Amino acid sequence: MIDESGFGSGTPIDYTRYGGDYVAYEYLTVQADRDLEPLYKDTYRSFGWIIENTTTGVLAGGAPNPTTVTLKLKRDRRIRNRPLVNELQRKAESAMEAIHDLENSRTSTALAVALAIGIVGSAFLAGSVFAIEAGLWVLSIPLGAVGLLGWLAGYLAHGRIKARKTTQTAPLIDEQYEIIYDASEQAARLLA
Structure with a gap:
């Protein structure tokens, strides 16, 4: 087992003392056209995803692409x-x-x-x-x-x-x- 320091101590971490149960998340990054951004947000929300961040898209060279957006999403891995x-x-x-x-x-x-x-x-x-x-x-x-x-x-x-x-x-x-x-x-x- 790993304790808070990152070293194995043999005792499990008590997540309840941090305010609740541990939640394992899965993460997803999606690029969408700026015109279709509301559709993407609404659609992914209906599948249990939480939108963490929305940023302007990036071209291959690293320059910003104002016609696209990047959505960073997360969702509980234990969904029904x-x-x-x-x-x-x-x-x-x-x-x-x-x-x-x-x-x-x-x-x-x-x-x-x-x-x-x-x-x-x-x-x-x-x-x-x-x-x-x-x-x-x-x-x-x-x-x-x-x-x-x-x-x-x-x-x-x-x-x-x-x-x-x-x-x-x-x-x-x-x-x-x-x-x-x-x-x-x-x-x-x-x-x-």
Whole structure:
């Protein structure tokens, strides 16, 4: 046995003299998008987790990342129905990851298409510059106009594709929220 000094004395520590029974905690650190922070906090609370600390996320180089937060959580290891609660938690975490991916797909698809159209527009502008240097002014003007229209089309395409993708993903995101709510509700009943 280990006493308060950290050395083995053979007698167990009397935790009741420190104000109560000993509680063994398990710890978890979770990174979440700042926009989804309330969802993460509410969801983990329903699985018995206590939020100890919330900090701004950190990028790989150690610089702060204002778009993410880091949640430090703890929970009593002796919660009731622990295997069932853990299974429901995994289900909710999977749904939260799906929401994150669906939210990102809204902007990533629109950005990819806009960049592709913008690059094609840039190629036409480069062709226009080369035509000017070759003395082909008549060819340079239409190439430049098509290049500028390509840039404008990329900008307009971004907004349209993002709106269309938002319409497509909204029902899928709602389904994932329902999965989270159902799992959280079941876990709260198991822990009560």
